[in-house]
Amino acid sequence: xxxxxxxxxxxxxxxxxxxxxxxxxxxxxxxxxxxxxxxxxxxxxxxxxxxxxxxxxxxxxxxxxxxxxxxxxxxxxxxxxxxxxxxxxxxxxxxxxxxxxxxxxxxxxxxxxxxxxxxxxxxxxxxxxxxxxxxxxxxxxxxxxxxxxxxxxxxxxxxxxxxxxxxxxxxxxxxxxxxxxxxxxxxxxxxxxxxxxxxxxxxxxxxxxxxxxxxxxxxxxxxxxxxxxxxxxxxxxxxxxxxxxxxxxxxxxxxxxxxxxxxxxxxxxxxxxxxxxxxxxxxxxxxxxxxxx
Amino acid sequence: xxxxxxxxxxxxxxxxxxxxxxxxxxxxxxxxxxxxxxxxxxxxxxxxxxxxxxxxxxxxxxxxxxxxxxxxxxxxxxxxxxxxxxxxxxxxxxxxxxxxxxxxxxxxxxxxxxxxxxxxxxxxxxxxxxxxxxxxxxxxxxxxxxxxxxxxxxxxxxxxxxxxxxxxxxxxxxxxxxxxxxxxxxxxxxxxxxxxxxxxxxxxxxxxxxxxxxxxxxxxxxxxxxxxxxxxxxxxxxxxxxxxxxxxxxxxxxxxxxxxxxxxxxxxxxxx
Amino acid sequence: xxxxxxxxxxxxxxxxxxxxxxxxxxxxxxxxxxxxxxxxxxxxxxxxxxxxxxxxxxxxxxxxxxxxxxxxxxxxxxxxxxxxxxxxxxxxxxxxxxxxxxxxxxxxxxxxxxxxxxxxxxxxxxxxxxxxxxxxxxxxxxxxxxxxxxxxxxxxxxxxxxxxxxxxxxxxxxxxxxxxxxxxxxxxxxxxxxxxxxxxxxxxxxxxxxxxxxxxxxxxxxxxxxxxxxxxxxxxxxxxxxxxxxxxxxxxxxxxxxxxxxxxxxxxxxxxxxxxxxxxxxxxxxxxxx
Ligand SMILES: Nc1ncnc2c1ncn2[C@@H]1O[C@H](COP(=O)(O)OP(=O)(O)OP(=O)(O)O)[C@@H](O)[C@H]1O
Ligand SMILES: [Mg+2]
Numbered sequence: 001x002x003x004x005x006x007x008x009x010x011x012x013x014x015x016x017x018x019x020x021x022x023x024x025x026x027x028x029x030x031x032x033x034x035x036x037x038x039x040x041x042x043x044x045x046x047x048x049x050x051x052x053x054x055x056x057x058x059x060x061x062x063x064x065x066x067x068x069x070x071x072x073x074x075x076x077x078x079x080x081x082x083x084x085x086x087x088x089x090x091x092x093x094x095x096x097x098x099x100x101x102x103x104x105x106x107x108x109x110x111x112x113x114x115x116x117x118x119x120x121x122x123x124x125x126x127x128x129x130x131x132x133x134x135x136x137x138x139x140x141x142x143x144x145x146x147x148x149x150x151x152x153x154x155x156x157x158x159x160x161x162x163x164x165x166x167x168x169x170x171x172x173x174x175x176x177x178x179x180x181x182x183x184x185x186x187x188x189x190x191x192x193x194x195x196x197x198x199x200x201x202x203x204x205x206x207x208x209x210x211x212x213x214x215x216x217x218x219x220x221x222x223x224x225x226x227x228x229x230x231x232x233x234x235x236x237x238x239x240x241x242x243x244x245x246x247x248x249x250x251x252x253x254x255x256x257x258x259x260x261x262x263x264x265x266x267x268x269x270x271x272x273x274x275x276x277x278x279x280x281x282x283x284x285x286x287x288x289x290x291x292x293x
Numbered sequence: 294x295x296x297x298x299x300x301x302x303x304x305x306x307x308x309x310x311x312x313x314x315x316x317x318x319x320x321x322x323x324x325x326x327x328x329x330x331x332x333x334x335x336x337x338x339x340x341x342x343x344x345x346x347x348x349x350x351x352x353x354x355x356x357x358x359x360x361x362x363x364x365x366x367x368x369x370x371x372x373x374x375x376x377x378x379x380x381x382x383x384x385x386x387x388x389x390x391x392x393x394x395x396x397x398x399x400x401x402x403x404x405x406x407x408x409x410x411x412x413x414x415x416x417x418x419x420x421x422x423x424x425x426x427x428x429x430x431x432x433x434x435x436x437x438x439x440x441x442x443x444x445x446x447x448x449x450x451x452x453x454x455x456x457x458x459x460x461x462x463x464x465x466x467x468x469x470x471x472x473x474x475x476x477x478x479x480x481x482x483x484x485x486x487x488x489x490x491x492x493x494x495x496x497x498x499x500x501x502x503x504x505x506x507x508x509x510x511x512x513x514x515x516x517x518x519x520x521x522x523x524x525x526x527x528x529x530x531x532x533x534x535x536x537x538x539x540x541x542x543x544x545x546x547x548x549x550x551x552x553x554x555x556x557x558x559x560x561x562x563x564x565x
Numbered sequence: 566x567x568x569x570x571x572x573x574x575x576x577x578x579x580x581x582x583x584x585x586x587x588x589x590x591x592x593x594x595x596x597x598x599x600x601x602x603x604x605x606x607x608x609x610x611x612x613x614x615x616x617x618x619x620x621x622x623x624x625x626x627x628x629x630x631x632x633x634x635x636x637x638x639x640x641x642x643x644x645x646x647x648x649x650x651x652x653x654x655x656x657x658x659x660x661x662x663x664x665x666x667x668x669x670x671x672x673x674x675x676x677x678x679x680x681x682x683x684x685x686x687x688x689x690x691x692x693x694x695x696x697x698x699x700x701x702x703x704x705x706x707x708x709x710x711x712x713x714x715x716x717x718x719x720x721x722x723x724x725x726x727x728x729x730x731x732x733x734x735x736x737x738x739x740x741x742x743x744x745x746x747x748x749x750x751x752x753x754x755x756x757x758x759x760x761x762x763x764x765x766x767x768x769x770x771x772x773x774x775x776x777x778x779x780x781x782x783x784x785x786x787x788x789x790x791x792x793x794x795x796x797x798x799x800x801x802x803x804x805x806x807x808x809x810x811x812x813x814x815x816x817x818x819x820x821x822x823x824x825x826x827x828x829x830x831x832x833x834x835x836x837x838x839x840x841x842x843x844x845x846x847x848x849x850x851x852x853x854x855x
Contacts, residue, residue, distance in 0.1 A: 032659050032662075078842055085659075086658060086662070087796065087841055088841075089662065090792055090841060091837070093834070094793070094841070095834075097830055097831060097834040098838065101827060101830065104827065105827060105828075157424035158428070160420060160421040160424060161421060161427065163410060163413050163417070164410045167411050167412055168408040170392075170404070170408060172410075173371075173396070174393075174401070174402050175425055175477065176397040176422075178393050181428075223667075267670070267671050267674045267675060269670070270667040270669070270670030270674070271667065271671055273664060274664045274667040274668050277663050278650050281657075
């Protein structure tokens, strides 16, 4: 039982990192990306590769993973600078689909459909971390650091510039904001931090494949942000917890046919997205019900 | 033109009364628009306009709807590239420069539809205008930040928004929004203000506050170009009037000359 | 011969994409609603056609009627009870998109739970392929799909240019204010747009159900492709959506020939990605993108 709960908590913190970092660009920069799982994946594959062929040291694998995601995220920054709204969503969707194909075909990097097997336990200054509670502690610390980074950023001048661009790009330009730099920086930052989640996930599972980095994951993370509440700190955390607990909660409802649990979970969160958008578009944690971006 | 030359020497300081009858040629030209044109597909929105904005005075841009006034502003600030012509700011061309560079060079503007940062508070709206040079953080630390916040307080005081400091722009009343859009550019330290119909729809009280604010700022050395439809207001504030119609600059001169021209009045009131 | 075979398949698939994309484009152009659940409409139409024909054993004309009715009803209901309330209080692009995406997830999983998650297809006499040339197999369905797509486009064009409602829809996409001053209600027109746009998925849904087969994710796949086609063709341009749909169908199949199946979707989205970056207005799009 404790093993089960620990496992759930680790996964919640990994997804909370994803939703927090996605919220940074959706909620504050107005960049509605459907490609977040791509950077989750790049983080995971890179960390796995480094761990297997170089060293399983956390402070080597994770920075390399972050750097890889940061560089590739320029592919997402490019359309973010050129287009808005539906065009950008479509572009990010395109990137996501392309990435999935590459993940399944680029065998030397990702192991193809089969994935990467036998990722060694991560080490902190040479000490392997493999007990579930140790791992939970490590992911919670990562999550906390990331929350602090993002919280600090959105309260600085950088955060204000982001929000200004989100609310009116032309007015932000007229006030002297270098939109290119600010937007690119936000995308790079969000993606690099998402890679931390990927690295943690790879180390925790010791096996990863493309299945975890598909459009479904991007949508799930987006749903966490939206359902929890955009542009808030606690919203994405709450969203991650709720959506990760949902399947286990449903397993306890014994009258539900067990084979349908997956479907029912998806139906529930799909419905939640619809109803929230109609009645409370700011999400559950919304300081201003009825009118958030 | 010769008429203005004669009056130029007599009035050096803005006089009280009907307007700020500042002088003209004696002062230097801050912004120079040369043979500017803009085509939107087939539509000639601006047609070979040349106009000088002189330092320290209020130039009013008048003209019927669709005359191209906003388009002219958009080209000055770099939001829209011109089809032809040049805009020179303090002697240097700004054509092809990014809007944010032009803004940092000292040209601030408001928008006809305001474009406030709707989901940010009044304070944040103003504060962020002072932080355009910031990267991931604003250099200068706590003391500079305190100074900026002080300046925000002053600006909010002047614009009557002190009580609304922590209100989101979205939740402001109409007049308050207009003042916030002014407060935003007051924070920028720009030398030239381009105001796109800032007084439209203001109640008398707000209007008086606006006028007082404008006079103070001009006295401080701000140069203003303002788009305005209401002729009473135009008479009240203009040092100089430029008349635009269908993209063409029909006249540019002293308020009396322009306002007493029957041909322009006919166009303005739509009796073509 | 493989080339010809894939070209023929590509044309059929392309015709289906073109119709679905045209429906999406019509709805988006006139109402500015990013109707991602258009794919769900497709899936519903396909499954109910299958169910009516194979499950209930109805005559194919009834099955077509069932499919068409369900598509139109679903589209109109969404417009009335989901999009209208959202637009009333805010209607930012993303709010609409999230709700639409949500309903797509719900429909996909409901269909999976009710009809099963596997591949299904109904065999009709028309599905049987004959070898017309050595190595080139064609079924009457191939030709029928293309012919009905052409008929639909001609009918759609006539409707938009010659009927009052059609003209209203076109006006709505260009100038909503104008529509109001002409005494047409944008809300009413929106209903027509959804009815018509949803109807346009029906031929595609039927031919897919009777041809290559369907699974619950079919709507999602078709929607992604239609979205790509709509943007590559130029948002708001029916002609563009149709051409791009056809192009993508053919490109997808030819990609299979050279690169293998797994690359077909990637090719489509690579095209989309480059269009968005270098020519966001698409083939026939209006000049500016804000
Ligand atoms: N981005 C654009 N694309 C196409 N046409 C435009 C664009 N911006 C302005 N126009 C057209 O250019 C003409 C001039 O517009 P502009 O907004 O400059 O007028 P204005 O003088 O500011 O009018 P108003 O008093 O109504 O604000 C109008 O016919 C307008 O439709
Ligand atoms: Mg204007």
